[in-house]
Amino acid sequence: MQIHRRQFLKYCVGSATALGLPMTVLGNLEQALAAGGAVLPKVIWLNGANCTGCTVSLANLFSNSGPTDIADLLFNTIDLVFHPNLMGAAGDLAVQQVKDTAQGSYILAVEGGIPTAFNGHTCMLWTDGGKDVTAMEAVQMLAPNAAAILSVGTCASYGGMPAADPNPTGIVSVSELTGLNTVNIPGCPTHPDWIVWTIAHLLSGVMPQLDDRNRPTDLYGTEIHKVCPRKDQGEAKMFGVEHKCLKELGCKGPKTKSDCPSRKWNNGTNWCIGAGAICVGCTESGFPDKFSPFYKVEYGYQDFQKPNDSQPPIQPPIQPTPQRKYQPHLLLLLGGS
Ligand code: SF4
Ligand code: SF4
Numbered sequence: 257m258q259i260h261r262r263q264f265l266k267y268c269v270g271s272a273t274a275l276g277l278p279m280t281v282l283g284n285l286e287q288a289l290a291a292g293g294a295v296l297p298k299v300i301w302l303n304g305a306n307c308t309g310c311t312v313s314l315a316n317l318f319s320n321s322g323p324t325d326i327a328d329l330l331f332n333t334i335d336l337v338f339h340p341n342l343m344g345a346a347g348d349l350a351v352q353q354v355k356d357t358a359q360g361s362y363i364l365a366v367e368g369g370i371p372t373a374f375n376g377h378t379c380m381l382w383t384d385g386g387k388d389v390t391a392m393e394a395v396q397m398l399a400p401n402a403a404a405i406l407s408v409g410t411c412a413s414y415g416g417m418p419a420a421d422p423n424p425t426g427i428v429s430v431s432e433l434t435g436l437n438t439v440n441i442p443g444c445p446t447h448p449d450w451i452v453w454t455i456a457h458l459l460s461g462v463m464p465q466l467d468d469r470n471r472p473t474d475l476y477g478t479e480i481h482k483v484c485p486r487k488d489q490g491e492a493k494m495f496g497v498e499h500k501c502l503k504e505l506g507c508k509g510p511k512t513k514s515d516c517p518s519r520k521w522n523n524g525t526n527w528c529i530g531a532g533a534i535c536v537g538c539t540e541s542g543f544p545d546k547f548s549p550f551y552k553v554e555y556g557y558q559d560f561q562k563p564n565d566s567q568p569p570i571q572p573p574i575q576p577t578p579q580r581k582y583q584p585h586l587l588l589l590l591g592g593s
Pocket of ligand 2: 512529
């Protein structure tokens, strides 16, 4: 399915309430797209040390009525010129696209933390003229001239999972590496709406208001705990209990800001706490180390019924252990004869 700039606008208008897009952003976007969109910046998306979960999250279906193919949306609407997982180009051609784009106006989106140990050589992005280019070098090269820098996901924003103790590859966030301000869209993974919302703002020339951790306050303005439907419903002592608060079991909702309770995930289907799991604080700096252990295990084991000791458990019949036969080629590999 081809998604064109007009359809992107239509999607943003149709989903403005769900996305939380203000009318100023929509108006600016409409003007830019009416002018052919020629003035819109291109986007270079780099992948540092990460699981690619944020790309997978973004590629998730985000609308039943609007665009459904995020790859088309990205390439045909915002001119995504480089994305290692979604682009068709490869090799020298892809590298040349980055170099050409770097001469003009572009938004730099980075997914993943940036390894700095071993001179960054644990994360290589491409080769240029026979020389390996590390994620560290690529970000340092492209960040200073970018119109805006998006740190997509918690790894790029704050280090995240790859920076967890003992952090052997010396992962840092994009802003730590470059010393530049980034627009952080944390989450492990980040929500596809949060990416579209932020990109729509930047394309329209509106810089979203950011909090002290450089997250858009419209998306990350409230602690989950304050609006959680399980609040003040009594404490759950074990998992599987509907409606009751999961704080005793380790929920980090009181320390975590995001709009997960109202936005939900998988196209509004459900969210962590709605599904009976705790919030592990994935949108916060210091995740995961400062939020570990995720679960508290000292809950009501006594609630489980032990098997009746008076009746010995039925044992499965003992099977004779089959005689192992070694194949001649294995013996050869092992140096046998
Ligand atoms: S489940 Fe978590 S977020 Fe919800 S009320 Fe309890 S502690 Fe707060
Ligand atoms: S509820 Fe908590 S752990 Fe789950 S996605 Fe939202 S911020 Fe992350």
